[in-house]
Amino acid sequence: MRLRHKPWAKDKLAAHPEWVLTQATEKKGLWKQVFGNDHPLHIEVGMGKGQFVMGMAKRYPEINFVGIEVQESVIVMGLEKLLEDPLPNVRLIHTNGEDLDSLFEENEVDQVYLNFSDPWPKKKHAKRRLTHENFLRRYERVLKADGQLQLKTDNRGLFEYSLVSFSHYGALLDEVSLDLHELNDPDNVQTEYEERFSQMGHPIYRARLHFKRED
Template sequence: MRQRFKPWAKEKLNEYPEVVAPNPADLKGKWHDYFGNDHPIHIEVGTGKGSFVTGMGKAHPDINYIGMEIYDSIIVSGLEKIVTEEIDNVKLIRENAQKLTDFFKPGEVDRVYLNFSDPWPKNKHEKRRLTYESFLSIFETILKDEGEIHFKTDNQGLFEYSLHSFSKYGMILKQVWLDLHKSDYEGNIMTEYEEKFSSKGFRIYRTEAQFRSKK
């Protein structure tokens, strides 16, 4: 989906260093200080306009959430939600997922969310998929022992690929939903894409995958 360029977005984001981490590498190992508490840290990689991460923040005030998005013109919508609704347990990072180990020390994160990630359907682009083994290695590094990835998509091909990728990596598939909105799952917070796709009758797939203990 093409996003409208917002030339004022970068300046707007820079006005809120208490929400949008200006130098996330400086916070490596210090994220609890940034939040001002010792609550668990959950991150959403590819947070888009922030509907999911802000919704989760409001629903779970005892958890710290970090939304990661590379495009200023998109993530600024998340900032506006956080500021307008005064959500103090949600922060943002404007960076690429490949740099996650530069921003978080091993075991600093409790959970990773991947919602409606780019499917990169061509085989030659497999390594760009966020559920490819190189990304799984990054997530495993920053997650606590036996940490989890919660993954949602409307793309059946990506879902099937991801289930295989998780299993091949040695992860445990704790739960799998083949039609989330027709299941008995409670507490679902929708993303912007999920609202759009589900309203058109698209099936939403979801899984919770856990890394095996290193101990």
């Protein structure tokens, strides 16, 4: 879906450093100081308009959440949500998933969420998929030993590719669901895309996994 360009987005993001961290690389290893507590740290890579990360933050106030989004015109909508309903356990970063190494220290993150990521269907774009091994390496580095990665998507092709990618990388699957909403999981917080696609009758796929660490 093509998004309308918002020429004012850049200035609005810059005007609210209390929510959108402009010098986020300086927070590497210091996220407990950012939030002022030692609560678990969860991150969403590709947060979109922020419905998921905000919903999770409301449901789990004892967890800190960082939403990461590369598109200015999208992340600014997440900022607007925070301005209307401030959540002390949320921060936003305007960047992409390739920057995780510069944002988080090793073993600093408890959970990573990938929700309805761009499937990049062409083979020549496979390295751009957020479940490509290059990204898995980053997630493994920042996740704690008992940390978990969760993927949700309506795209069957991306889901199948991701399962193969996880297996080849050596990750261990904790859950594979081919129709998440049939599970009636009371803990499932939906994204904007999830609501739309499920209403259209699309099955929602979910995988949960962790990385095997050497003893």
